[in-house]
Amino acid sequence: MCDVQEKLIAWLDHELSSDEAADVDRHIKECSECRRRLETYKKVSETFDIYCDAVVAAKTRPRVSRWVPVLASAVVAAVVMFLVLPQRRVEPPPVLTPTVAAASVPVPAPRAEEPAPRNPIRRRQKVPTVEKRAIKWQPTEAAVQIAIPAETMFPPGAMPKGMNFIAELSIAPDGSVQQVRLWQ
Amino acid sequence: MSEDSVPLALPLLRLAAGSSEVTTLYRELRKPLLRYLVCLGLSSDEAQDVVQDAFLSLQRHLASNGTQENIRGWLFRVAHNQARNRQTSYHRRFSEPLDGEMDFLADDATPEQWVLEKEKFRRLAAAIRLLTESERECLLLRAGGLRYREIGEVLGIAVSTVGDVLERAIKKLAEKCNV
Numbered sequence: 001m002c003d004v005q006e007k008l009i010a011w012l013d014h015e016l017s018s019d020e021a022a023d024v025d026r027h028i029k030e031c032s033e034c035r036r037r038l039e040t041y042k043k044v045s046e047t048f049d050i051y052c053d054a055v056v057a058a059k060t061r062p063r064v065s066r067w068v069p070v071l072a073s074a075v076v077a078a079v080v081m082f083l084v085l086p087q088r089r090v091e092p093p094p095v096l097t098p099t100v101a102a103a104s105v106p107v108p109a110p111r112a113e114e115p116a117p118r119n120p121i122r123r124r125q126k127v128p129t130v131e132k133r134a135i136k137w138q139p140t141e142a143a144v145q146i147a148i149p150a151e152t153m154f155p156p157g158a159m160p161k162g163m164n165f166i167a168e169l170s171i172a173p174d175g176s177v178q179q180v181r182l183w184q
Numbered sequence: 185m186s187e188d189s190v191p192l193a194l195p196l197l198r199l200a201a202g203s204s205e206v207t208t209l210y211r212e213l214r215k216p217l218l219r220y221l222v223c224l225g226l227s228s229d230e231a232q233d234v235v236q237d238a239f240l241s242l243q244r245h246l247a248s249n250g251t252q253e254n255i256r257g258w259l260f261r262v263a264h265n266q267a268r269n270r271q272t273s274y275h276r277r278f279s280e281p282l283d284g285e286m287d288f289l290a291d292d293a294t295p296e297q298w299v300l301e302k303e304k305f306r307r308l309a310a311a312i313r314l315l316t317e318s319e320r321e322c323l324l325l326r327a328g329g330l331r332y333r334e335i336g337e338v339l340g341i342a343v344s345t346v347g348d349v350l351e352r353a354i355k356k357l358a359e360k361c362n363v
Contacts, residue, residue: 009351015332044357049327051308052223060228 002027002034009041144169206243213259214239216328220260221267223324230270238263257334260325264338304361311360319353322346 004027010016011024028034150163163184170179214235221231241262246252312320318339325335332346339346 006351009354010332010347013326013332013350015347040358041354044354044361045327047304047308047361048312048323048357051305051312052219052324052327054305056219056222059222 002031004028005034005037008034008038012038012041012045142171144171206239206246209242209255209259210239213256217259217263220324220328221263223327224264224267224321226267226270231267234263234266234270237266254334254337257330257337260328260330260334261338264321307361308357311357314360315353315356319349319356322349323353323357326350 004011004024007016007020007024011021014021016024028038146167146169148165148167150159150165151161153165166183168181168183169177170181172178217235217238218228218231221234222228226234238259242255242259245258251258315323318341321339322335325338330338332343332350335341335346336343341349
């Protein structure tokens with residue numbers, strides 16, 4: 001065991017008298033073990049110093065900053081929910097005119113009103129089925145035309161006999177009625 | 185820590201109106217004092233209060249022709265005693281590990297460096313927890329740049345004791361940390 005071993009930290013801190021410091025100077029030139037110890041003590045001191053800075057940095061950082069990312073994510077999530085969910089829930093706009101609704105001719109397609117009430121309850125299951133139906137519908141029946149005899153809509157004699165109105169229903173990809181055109 | 189944080193503006197002005205010497209000391213020692221107090225376990229706000237009070241005490245001390253020797257040790261002693269009065273269990277808070285708080289690492293540190301550093305500090309935090317209160321205080325004051333004589337004055341212990349305590353503390357940390 002080296003005599004100066006107990007003085008190494010004081011030597012590092014320049015706390016030794018000049019005589020004692022000279023002894024340590026001489027010793028560490030010859031003793032690799034004490035040089036290694038000195039190196040370790042230096043490293044520990046430096047690490048402790050950085051640790052103190054980290055403690056201060058952690059404690060003095062504005063507290064709100066920790067929550068900013070969380071709040072930002074929450075806001076983004078909320079915005080996404082508002083943007084996405086209502087679109088899925090949205091009911092096809094009731095564009096059908098009273099004249100069409102009053103038509104006596106049976107409507108071949110499921111009407112827009114039909115899936116709407118069940119949507120909020122069975123949305124998760126409902127969405128894919130709607131899309132499936134849309135796939136089935138889209139290529140063949142993008143529009144449906146319904147012939148409506150004029151005498152079903154007007155009092156007898158008001159319109160010439162044998163006259164028909166044509167109601168054309170444009171079908172959206174999700175199966176809902178997008179547009180109704182009525183012509184003679 | 186912000187140089188211009190609002191709570192510090194007022195005493196700085198008051199100090200400036202008093203003595204330029206105190207103002208110089210304030211600029212020089214405010215940060216080391218804050219660091220010491222925060223590391224002892226005070227909150228940032230508490231530490232700022234204590235530093236302000238310590239400098240106002242210093243101004244009164246100098247105005248009443250108090251000793252002008254070793255002002256740094258005097259300030260640390262006043263701050264240390266105030267901290268003790270405010271927070272009796274500060275040592276527990278100082279040894280809290282710094283989970284996820286390693287923002288002092290350079291931005292360009294690689295993930296490997298980051299993990300290694302974090303592990304090193306985790307071990308150090310664990311080792312600090314095993315130190316006695318006196319060892320911790322001596323180390324903190326030493327890290328604040330105080331000489332052994334000043335540390336002895338702050339803590340009310342002999343200079344030779346400071347040397348012994350520091351040696352014991354650093355050897356403990358070296359043994360546990362394996363830096």
